[in-house]
Amino acid sequence: MGIRVLKAGMLTTVQDLGRTGYQSQGFSVAGVMDKRSFKIANLLLDNPENEAVLEFTLIGPTLQFTSETIIAITGGDFQPTINGKPAPMYTAIYMYRGDTLRFGSARTGSRGYIAFSSYLDIPVVMGSRCTNLKSGIGGFKGRKLQDEDYIGFRIKRRYLPFFLSRTLELDEFDQQEEEIRVIMGPQEGQFSKQGVKTFLSEAYTVTNEFDRMGCRLEGPFIAPKDSSDIISDGIAFGSIQVPSHGKPIILLADRQTTGGYAKIATVASVDIPKVVQRKTDHKLTFKAISVEEAQKLYLEEEKGLTEMRNQIHRPCKEVLECRLVAKRVAKLLNG
Template structure:
């Protein structure tokens, strides 16, 4: 009862919201890169918000299902097909025993997600099922998925208490340029006025040095006052370091726990999904906002998710069998 990995893809790992509370002991947080796509995937299946999913990058996996379940695919468009036929995204999909789900390279975006109604049977390590590849901790044997791996399910959940009544459309994955809202600091005083103006007024390009640890950008030199070095301190998700070469590096899920380079700003959490779905040579600009504005954006996103839940679910009088759910979903999708 689970899934067999026929092809592992470029980088497919088990992830949830991450391993929090251990950075002071040197353990990285890890977790999904695109939190928004992750939450929507679980929401579509009425899963717990932090239920583990598969995250894949640039080239998706090929999976064979050894039991019935329901899945949801979100994130970038990896052109999913089931048994050779195109599969819809952002909707619940009923999978039969023996079905093969295949992904190609990303047409839009760069990261995709699969949630499962039957829940992946992955052990919890330090409060999380996330994979930390650098430390070989968590997930499936502490590593990315490889051809021939087998992941089991924890339960036989083949029904949904709701059915989909609205399909989500995400146009931002088609965009090659993105503006990221940032909160300046905590070491903005390390940079000259001109350096900060350069940072906020210039266009930067995503380089090929872009992975789960961070995204290195190419662009105008950001001037600092004396030195970019600081006494090492903690690093938050989305923190923007500027080493002595003067080019920004945005630190992400598998970032180091501490760092000794000055941080000019941090990306607002609601804009990190826009960043992690970029590809090499895509362009990035930065826009300064206040802490209060960033907090308001975060609260607005929470309200958006609550409203989304109300819009895509409509309670049924009885619990629906998977096959009935699938038929209704197909009719809705065809409309």
């Protein structure tokens, strides 16, 4: 009862929101790169918010189902098919035993997600099911998936309330140039006024040095006052380091826990999906906002997710009619 990996794709791993509380011991948080797509996938299936999913990069996997379940596909458009026919995204899809789900290369975005109503049978390690590739812990044997791997399901769950209404109309990650909102600091003062001006006014290009650890950008030199070296301190998801070569590096899910280069800014959490869904040669520009503005944007995003949940849970007329008939039949049978 589960899924067989016929083809693993370029980089397919088990991920959730990450392994928190262990950075002081040198373990990165890891977890999904695009938290918004991850949350929507689980939302579509009434899963717990932190239920583990499969995350895949640039080229998706091919999976065969050995039992029935319901799935949701979110993130970039990897042109999914089920038994050779196009499969919808942002929709709850019933999968039958023997069905084959196949993904191609990313048409838009660069990372995709699959959630499962039956929950992946992955052990919890240090409070999380996510894969930490550098430490080799968590997920499926601490590594990316390989051809012929098999992952079971933890439960039998093949029914969702209001199943007919579980579709969201979203068009994500189609832009080749994005404005990324950032909170300046914590070491903004390490850079010259001209360096800060360059960072906020010039476009930067995503290079092929882009993985789960970070995204290296190419573009105009960001000048420090003297040196960009600092005493190592903690690194957040979205921290933007500028080493001595003057080119920014955005640190992501598998980032190191501490670093010795000055951080000119940190990406607002709501814009991290825009970063992690970029491809090589895509452009990024940066706009400074306040902490209060970033908090407001976060609350608006949470409100949007709640509205999606309400939209999905809104009863369909057909479902309500079926329930009314069922109640009347039950009442008659019980006298």
